[in-house]
Amino acid sequence: MISPLSLQSVSKSFAGKPAVTDVSFTVKPGEIVGFLGPNGAGKTTTLRMALGLIKPDTGTVSLFGETPGENAFGRVGFLPEERGLYKKQTAREAIAHMARLNGIKKKPAFELADDLLDKYGLGEAKRKKNKDMSKGMAQKVQLLAAIAHDPEFHILDEPFSGLDPVNQQILEGIVREIASRGRTIIFSTHVMEHAERLCDRIILMASGRKVFDGTTEAALAKAPRRVILASDFDGLLELATPFAENIKTRPNGELSLTLKPSAQAHDILERSVEQNLHLSKYEPIRATLHEAFVALVGDDVRQDMKAVSDSTTSNTVEIFE
Numbered sequence: 001m002i003s004p005l006s007l008q009s010v011s012k013s014f015a016g017k018p019a020v021t022d023v024s025f026t027v028k029p030g031e032i033v034g035f036l037g038p039n040g041a042g043k044t045t046t047l048r049m050a051l052g053l054i055k056p057d058t059g060t061v062s063l064f065g066e067t068p069g070e071n072a073f074g075r076v077g078f079l080p081e082e083r084g085l086y087k088k089q090t091a092r093e094a095i096a097h098m099a100r101l102n103g104i105k106k107k108p109a110f111e112l113a114d115d116l117l118d119k120y121g122l123g124e125a126k127r128k129k130n131k132d133m134s135k136g137m138a139q140k141v142q143l144l145a146a147i148a149h150d151p152e153f154h155i156l157d158e159p160f161s162g163l164d165p166v167n168q169q170i171l172e173g174i175v176r177e178i179a180s181r182g183r184t185i186i187f188s189t190h191v192m193e194h195a196e197r198l199c200d201r202i203i204l205m206a207s208g209r210k211v212f213d214g215t216t217e218a219a220l221a222k223a224p225r226r227v228i229l230a231s232d233f234d235g236l237l238e239l240a241t242p243f244a245e246n247i248k249t250r251p252n253g254e255l256s257l258t259l260k261p262s263a264q265a266h267d268i269l270e271r272s273v274e275q276n277l278h279l280s281k282y283e284p285i286r287a288t289l290h291e292a293f294v295a296l297v298g299d300d301v302r303q304d305m306k307a308v309s310d311s312t313t314s315n316t317v318e319i320f321e
Helices: 045-053 089-101 105-119 135-147 164-181 193-196 216-220 236-243 267-276 289-297 298-308
Strands: 007-014 019-027 031-038 058-063 075-080 083-086 154-156 185-190 203-204 211-217 226-230 243-251 255-259 280-287 319-321
Touching: 007 045, 019 045, 019 058, 031 045, 031 193, 045 058, 045 154, 045 185, 075 135, 083 089, 083 135, 089 105, 089 135, 105 135, 105 154, 105 280, 135 154, 135 164, 164 185, 164 193, 185 193, 193 289, 203 216, 203 289, 211 216, 211 289, 216 289, 226 236, 226 267, 236 243, 236 255, 236 267
Parallel strands: 031 185, 031 203, 075 154, 083 319, 154 185
Antiparallel strands: 007 019, 007 058, 203 211, 226 255, 226 280, 243 255
16 A cells, blocks of 8 residues: 655755755655654745645655645645635635535535534534634634545644644644544644644654654653652652662652662662562652653753743634735
């Protein structure tokens, strides 16, 4: 079966400044791929090259086995990072408009728009003009417009940006429903939690380069492993020290350990039994993709990642004349 998307050694610079450098990956049919990294990592530029909107300086892009172009008509659904709707259109008109651009006749396009709005809880917005909708509602309408023609391959650029937690959960449900029909999805985000919940596979980008490509489980294995310990007896620090590369004492007396690469969490339990030391708390901490990303990219972009995590800014849904 032909892969929906394949990039081979793709690079792109703007005004002499590299945006993407030697990036290669293939998206397999039926996958949900998270395309992750901080703002400025090269995600949007890569996705635009994948669609043929901009040409790479070097390397090759294959969309359904061919150079991006007319062969992909109607087979791709694209949600751009920049949001935009025509303000005088209603929600159903906006969705039907995009469906018609992708080859669906007028009457079926409007029927499809109505069905989608009902299905995803926006039935009351069918005849509401885009200019009168909330930002979250407008963003969901634009997403439905991108997927209305039921494409084989969905490319979603920062689909969760700007949505409140409730609408983010709704959008995750939409992504799962699309995937349940065997469709292929790649979505970019700088919020790792979405990828942890949704993705079969993740691709991590940093400073325009690919730094990881594999399953979520394989990425999480790259993260530091941590354990919280507590005991009513003396000797806890001595117990923990051989297994830890970093130990922090909490105000309540608990120890927070970052394990050495060669150590396993169960080693601490075994040693505590050998030494007859009772642990009142033994809590391995589940690693996160954020921690895995930081471990993979090193110190050079840690501050960038912190800035992204602390940021409260969001995309704006623009309404056009």
